[in-house]
Amino acid sequence: xxxxxxxxxxxxxxxxxxxxxxxxxxxxxxxxxxxxxxxxxxxxxxxxxxxxxxxxxxxxxxxxxxxxxxxxxxxxxxxxxxxxxxxxxxxxxxxxxxxxxxxxxxxxxxxxxxxxxxxxxxxxxxxxxxxxxxxxxxxxxxxxxxxxxxxxxxxxxxxxxxxxxxxxxxxxxxxxxxxxxxxxxxxxxxxxxxxxxxxxxxxxxxxxxxxxxxxxxxxxxxxxxxxxxxxxxxxxxxxxxxxxxxxxxxxxxxxxxxxxxxxxxxxxxxxxxxxxx
Amino acid sequence: xxxxxxxxxxxxxxxxxxxxxxxxxxxxxxxxxxxxxxxxxxxxxxxxxxxxxxxxxxxxxxxxxxxxxxxxxxxxxxxxxxxxxxxxxxxxxxxxxxxxxxxxxxxxxxxxxxxxxxxxxxxxxxxxxxxxxxxxxxxxxxxxxxxxxxxxxxxxxxxxxxxxxxxxxxxxxxxxxxxxxxxxxxxxxxxxxxxxxxxxxxxxxxxxxxxxxxxxxxxxxxxxxxxxxxxxxxxxxxxxxxxxxxxxxxxxxxxxxxxxxxxxxxxxxxxxxxxxxxxxxxxxxxxxxxx
Numbered sequence: 001x002x003x004x005x006x007x008x009x010x011x012x013x014x015x016x017x018x019x020x021x022x023x024x025x026x027x028x029x030x031x032x033x034x035x036x037x038x039x040x041x042x043x044x045x046x047x048x049x050x051x052x053x054x055x056x057x058x059x060x061x062x063x064x065x066x067x068x069x070x071x072x073x074x075x076x077x078x079x080x081x082x083x084x085x086x087x088x089x090x091x092x093x094x095x096x097x098x099x100x101x102x103x104x105x106x107x108x109x110x111x112x113x114x115x116x117x118x119x120x121x122x123x124x125x126x127x128x129x130x131x132x133x134x135x136x137x138x139x140x141x142x143x144x145x146x147x148x149x150x151x152x153x154x155x156x157x158x159x160x161x162x163x164x165x166x167x168x169x170x171x172x173x174x175x176x177x178x179x180x181x182x183x184x185x186x187x188x189x190x191x192x193x194x195x196x197x198x199x200x201x202x203x204x205x206x207x208x209x210x211x212x213x214x215x216x217x218x219x220x221x222x223x224x225x226x227x228x229x230x231x232x233x234x235x236x237x238x239x240x241x242x243x244x245x246x247x248x249x250x251x252x253x254x255x256x257x258x259x260x261x262x263x264x265x266x267x268x269x270x271x272x273x274x275x276x277x
Numbered sequence: 278x279x280x281x282x283x284x285x286x287x288x289x290x291x292x293x294x295x296x297x298x299x300x301x302x303x304x305x306x307x308x309x310x311x312x313x314x315x316x317x318x319x320x321x322x323x324x325x326x327x328x329x330x331x332x333x334x335x336x337x338x339x340x341x342x343x344x345x346x347x348x349x350x351x352x353x354x355x356x357x358x359x360x361x362x363x364x365x366x367x368x369x370x371x372x373x374x375x376x377x378x379x380x381x382x383x384x385x386x387x388x389x390x391x392x393x394x395x396x397x398x399x400x401x402x403x404x405x406x407x408x409x410x411x412x413x414x415x416x417x418x419x420x421x422x423x424x425x426x427x428x429x430x431x432x433x434x435x436x437x438x439x440x441x442x443x444x445x446x447x448x449x450x451x452x453x454x455x456x457x458x459x460x461x462x463x464x465x466x467x468x469x470x471x472x473x474x475x476x477x478x479x480x481x482x483x484x485x486x487x488x489x490x491x492x493x494x495x496x497x498x499x500x501x502x503x504x505x506x507x508x509x510x511x512x513x514x515x516x517x518x519x520x521x522x523x524x525x526x527x528x529x530x531x532x533x534x535x536x537x538x539x540x541x542x543x544x545x546x547x548x549x550x551x552x553x554x555x556x557x558x559x560x561x562x563x564x565x566x567x568x
Contacts, residue, residue, distance in 0.1 A: 043423070043453040145318070172450050174317045174479060176519030201454050204524065241455045246482060246546055247524030253550045257557045266528045273537070276557060 005033045007162060007195060008054065008084075013063035015053055023049040025219045027063070031163070031197075036189045038206040038227070039199045041216035041240045047199045050216070051165045054197075056080030068162065078111055085156035089167040089199075091148040092141075100126075100143075100151050101136040107159040125157040128192060129184065146177050150184075157188075163195040164188065170202050178202070182209050204245040207231065207264040215240050228262030279349040281442060281473055282306040282329060287343035289324060289333060298324040300497040301343070306442075309471040313484045313505070316494035317519045322477045325494065326444045328352070329475070331360040348441070362391060365440030369447035371431035372420075380422070380430050381415040387438045401437050409433040409463050425456020432463060442473040449480055457483065482523050485509075485544055493518065509542055525549035532556075 010029040016022045024046050031037070039047040052058045053065055056072040057080075065072040068083050088094045097103040104125055108118040126136070129150040135143065140151050149169070156164060166185060170178035186209055188194040200206060206213060206227060213230040215223040217240050223230045231237070231244040234252070243249065251263035251272075258276050263269050284304040290297040299321045306312055314322050327333040331352040334341050345352050347363055355363075368374055377383040384405060388398045406412045409429045414422055419430055428448055435443065445464075449457040461483045467474055468487050478484045491508040493501035495518045501511055509515070512530040515522055522530075525546050532538035538556065543549040 042455050043425075172447075174519060175521035176317060178521075204521070241453075241458070243454075245524050246526075247528055249546050250525045250528065250549050250553070253546060254553055254557075257553065266524060266531055269528050270531055273532070273557075276560065 007031055007033050007068060009064075009066040010050075010054070011064045011066070013050075013053060013065060014061045015049055015058055016061045023219050024053065027221055029214070029221065029224070031195060033162070033193075033195060034189070035195050035212060036186070036210055037195075037197045037212045037214060038210035039197060039214050039216060040201070040203075040206060040242060041222075042242075045216040045240065046219040047216050048167060049219075051086055051167065051197070051199065054163070054165065055084035055086050057086070081107070081161065082111065082159050083161050084163045084165065085159060085161035087149075087152050087156050087164065087166045087169075089171060091145070091152035094152050094155070095140040095148060098139055099137050100131065100140055103140055103151055104155045104158050107155055111159065121158045121160070122154075125154040128157055128188070129154040145173065146180065149181060153184075162193070163197065165197045165199065167199045168201070169198055170200065170205055178205060185209070201242070203231075203242060207245045207248060215242075228260075228264055231264070232261045279346075280305040281308045281348060283344075283346040283349070284328075285344045285346075287328065287345055288341070289328060290340045292338040292340075294339070296497070298497050299328070302499050304492070304499065304502065306473065306475070308441075308473050310473055311468045311487050311489045312475045313488035313491045314475065314477045314494060315479070315481065315484075315491065315520055319496075320494040321497045322494050323446055326366060326446050326475070326477060329442070329444060330364045330366040331355065332366070358390075361440075362438060363441045365435035365438060365443045367428075367432050367435050367443070367445045367448055369450055371424075371427040374431055374434065375419045375427075378418055379416055380411060380419055383419050383430055384411075384415075384434050384437050387434055391438060401439070405433045405437045408436070408466060410459070423456065425452045425459060428452060428456065428460055429463065432460065436467075442475065443467065444475045444477075446477045447479065448476065449478065449483070461487070481521075485523070493520070506541065506544060509544065512542060 008031040010027050013024055013027040015024040027050060041047055049058065053060060056075060056077050059073055067080065070079060072080060095103055097106060101122060104122045105118050108121045131150055131154060140148055143151065169181045169185065173181065182205060185196050189196045198210065210227050213227045214221055215230055215236060222239060223233060223236050231248050237244060247266055247269055248263055251259040251269060252261045255261050259272055282305065284302050287299060287302040288297050289299045316322050324333065328345050347360060352360055375383060377386055384402055385398055388401060406415060409432060411429055411433055414426060419427060449460050452460065457480065464474060464487055476484060485505060488505045491503065491505050492499060493515065501508060501514060509522060509526060512522065526542050529538055529542050529549065529552065543552050
């Protein structure tokens with residue numbers, strides 16, 4: 001590989017659904033180790049389709065997706081899912097076993113790991129997501145939504161994918177639950193070596209957690225850059241029907257007073273206020 | 278005078294639940310008020326909505342204390358089906374209420390059930406499809422349209438019955454920003470025409486401009502009940518209860534905590550900008566005088 005820490009490369013990717021609808025147009029994207037990204041854009045902009053191309057569930061109509069040196073066209077899905085994991089928006093869409101242990105063990109068993117390795121991976125994944133052992137025999141549906149989401153993430157982690165895509169992690173959660181899930185994803189990113197991609201409409205969450213933003217619209221990438229830079233492009237955000245977080249909006253209205261239009265946090269805003277003459 | 282909604286010392290515990298879901302709630306809502314209800318998941322918000330609509334105690338088993346009155350009459354006293362004409366409830370999952378094969382049938386279903394005449398139904402159908410911008414979708418099956426469109430159909434179907442109070446339980450929590458905005462556009466129209474509306478919602482930035490009054494529920498208790506501006510002056514309590522108020526407001530709260538700002542917390546970006554301009558200008562004048 002040309003770049004040693006490059007993990008994923010998307011080259012001139014086009015994807016059309018069997019009915020002919022073109023969902024992705026000429027996508028080019030490089031993702032490196034250690035990144036924390038957000039895919040933003042309105043429903044139907046191609047975020048989820050792109051994610052499914054990244055984990056090999058969809059094969060490109062034209063162009064290539066190269067993950068960890070493997071081309072998704074020729075690599076069996078079993079190999080792909082060990083590298084790119086996808087967590088559904090609604091954990092109930094992916095949980096189908098009658099207890100948490102079987103749920104988390106499903107992936108490792110499916111890729112035919114021997115029993116002792118399956119056990120090791122389940123225990124490891126449960127530990128990372130903070131699922132206590134007494135829940136192993138519980139039916140996932142008796143857990144809270146937050147815990148069900150953790151079980152869903154654990155079942156993906158058990159395959160040890162380098163890259164984890166989480167589709168709308170905060171939808172339907174209250175503020176405290178949202179921060180809990182996001183802090184957990186940040187921990188996976190900072191201390192467990194995972195690349196994280198979140199797909200979300202929640203701009204305050206993007207501002208607080210993602211270091212890079214990919215804005216999509218009508219199957220194309222409209223912008224790709226550091227979060228603070230993408231948020232300064234008001235024209236572009238309007239195209240995606242999104243608004244930057246309120247603190248960023250305030251800073252952008254107050255540029256004449258000397259505030260940075262790329263301000264993402266309240267702390268950042270306070271620090272700038274103190275420095276004003 | 279009796280208010281449209283009067284809840285007195287109301288406590289509800291679901292059968293076999295370890296604790297009460299709502300505890301000693303006192304609440305009066307006058308006609309024409311737009312009320313926002315916020316609180317963490319599990320606070321009792323949906324239970325309160327069900328209690329106002331008579332689903333509790335009608336369809337759920339449990340132990341009730343106190344009274345819930347609509348138009349001066351306890352919810353249990355209404356003959357079956359009559360309360361639901363006064364109180365319309367829209368669920369967060371619109372599919373939970375769909376029964377028909379076309380959007381038009383869905384909208385007409387409730388009105389037919391009420392025994393309305395055909396000309397009356399026709400008139401209301403026209404009014405409600407225009408209000409919710411559903412005209413192009415009338416002949417589509419409800420399961421073929423997008424999530425945001427479904428939510429507007431659910432809302433329209435309830436509105437068509439012209440309830441005296443409309444309750445929406447997290448109407449936009451599963452929607453993308455465009456669809457969310459369109460639902461709030463409909464709510465803004467309802468506010469303009471002085472409807473009584475109660476919305477349970479996590480999206481505060483959309484709710485604040487519409488709400489006359491806000492309620493905070495937490496662990497079954499009504500912790501705060503105030504006019505919207507006064508409500509958000511209790512920032513420490515809101516933050517403690519896991520509410521995440523909009524960023525501009527939180528910025529001024531931080532400024533106030535450290536003595537850099539004194540006064541009311543602003544409700545919008547525009548208000549915040551005006552306050553920030555004043556602060557910066559007065560600081561510059563002060564610094565200029567010192568120099």
